[in-house]
Amino acid sequence: MEPERIDLSALDPGGWECKATALAARAVELRRLRRTVIVRGVAALAISAAAALALWLSAPKHTSSPSPSAFDLLHTNDAMEVLRYAQ
Amino acid sequence: MPSQLAVVEEAPVTPVAELVARARAGDPAAAGELVRRHLRAAYAVALAVLQRPADAEDIAQDAFLVALERLDECRDPARFSGWLVQIVRNRALHALDKRKVRDATDDAEVAVFALGGDVVLRRQLIVALATLTEVQRAIVLLHDLDDWTHAEIADALGLSETNCRQHLFTARRALRVALEAAHGT
Numbered sequence: 456m457e458p459e460r461i462d463l464s465a466l467d468p469g470g471w472e473c474k475a476t477a478l479a480a481r482a483v484e485l486r487r488l489r490r491t492v493i494v495r496g497v498a499a500l501a502i503s504a505a506a507a508l509a510l511w512l513s514a515p516k517h518t519s520s521p522s523p524s525a526f527d528l529l530h531t532n533d534a535m536e537v538l539r540y541a542q
Numbered sequence: 543m544p545s546q547l548a549v550v551e552e553a554p555v556t557p558v559a560e561l562v563a564r565a566r567a568g569d570p571a572a573a574g575e576l577v578r579r580h581l582r583a584a585y586a587v588a589l590a591v592l593q594r595p596a597d598a599e600d601i602a603q604d605a606f607l608v609a610l611e612r613l614d615e616c617r618d619p620a621r622f623s624g625w626l627v628q629i630v631r632n633r634a635l636h637a638l639d640k641r642k643v644r645d646a647t648d649d650a651e652v653a654v655f656a657l658g659g660d661v662v663l664r665r666q667l668i669v670a671l672a673t674l675t676e677v678q679r680a681i682v683l684l685h686d687l688d689d690w691t692h693a694e695i696a697d698a699l700g701l702s703e704t705n706c707r708q709h710l711f712t713a714r715r716a717l718r719v720a721l722e723a724a725h726g727t
Contacts, residue, residue, distance in 0.1 A: 458714040461721075463687045465663040466589065467582070468599060475581050478603055479574035482610040486568070489611070 562619035565610065573610055580623060581606060582688045584630045590679035591634035592641075593668055601637050605630040624698040631680075670720035677701075678713035685710055 531537070556575065564572035584606055589598035609616075609629050616625045671679050680699060684690040690698075696706040 458711060458718060460686050461682070461714055461717050463667060463683065465660045466595060466667055466683075467687060468585075468595060471582050472578065474603070475578040476574060478581065478606055479570065479577045482573055482577070482607055483570040485607065485611065 557620070558622045559619040562613060562616060562622050566613050576610070576622070577606060580626055583623065583684055583690065584626060586683035586687050587627050587630045587680055588634045590671075590676055590683050591631060592638055593672060593679075595664070595668075597637065597641070598634070601634050602630060605633045608633070621697065623694065624700070627698040666721060666724040667717075669724065670717045673716055673720050674713050678709050678716075681706055681709045682713040682717065686714075 556572075558576070558579070561572045561576050561579075565576055581602060584602035585598055588601040588605070589595060592598045592601065606626070609626050612629075616622055618625070671682075674682070677699065681695055684695050684698075685692070692703045692706045692710070695701070696703045699706070701709075
């Protein structure tokens with residue numbers, strides 16, 4: 456037979472209803488705060504990515520034409536090209 | 543003519559899985575109901591590990607906040623209790639480790655007095671509980687303090703129901719012996 460239940464109520468601090476309400480409110484507040492932080496973080500990231508893209512697109516393009524190298528001249532029979540390199 | 547004192551039908555108890563789903567979707571009322579149903583059990587589990595009521599209350603509340611934040615990680619919402627018990631136990635063990643490092647001197651007396659009320663009886667109960675194993679303490683506290691059934695305790699602690707009954711039997715007998723010895727002195 457199971458021994459009788461022992462009265463452990465002295466260990467029960469009580470007031471669970473109030474504590475639960477306060478804790479739930481705190482949890483909801485924390486959740487909302489976390490969502491706000493995430494939303495703002497994502498927005499900030501999107502804005503900085505867009506700004507970086509805009510800067511990159513608006514930057515002047517380098518249009519450098521490839522200059523002939525001495526090595527290329529070894530493979531050419533074009534006299535004009537050799538002269539152009541010499542100049 | 544129907545009586546004015548009509549029988550008031552009790553509102554059906556919402557299943558835990560449904561509360562978890564609603565709390566995940568951001569329903570504050572569902573989160574509140576989850577806390578109301580489980581906070582004392584969280585305290586019981588923390589008390590089984592820490593053996594100090596004031597510390598156990600703090601850890602139970604901290605663990606609950608963590609659980610509500612990580613609600614999406616609860617894979618089986620119907621077993622929310624077991625999942626919560628694991629979180630509370632882990633945090634309580636972590637707090638116990640930190641306390642061991644911090645406390646060169648034992649300030650258990652301070653913790654006992656912190657709650658007020660029947661201090662002598664509380665101290666006797668805590669001393670008696672210290673004679674049990676952690677699992678026995680968790681079982682007897684969940685069963686006798688928060689009215690959990692054997693099936694619920696077994697599910698939450700990963701034990702068989704038979705094992706749970708045996709632990710409760712042993713725990714109650716040991717507690718009774720320790721309390722009688724305390725009364726006798």
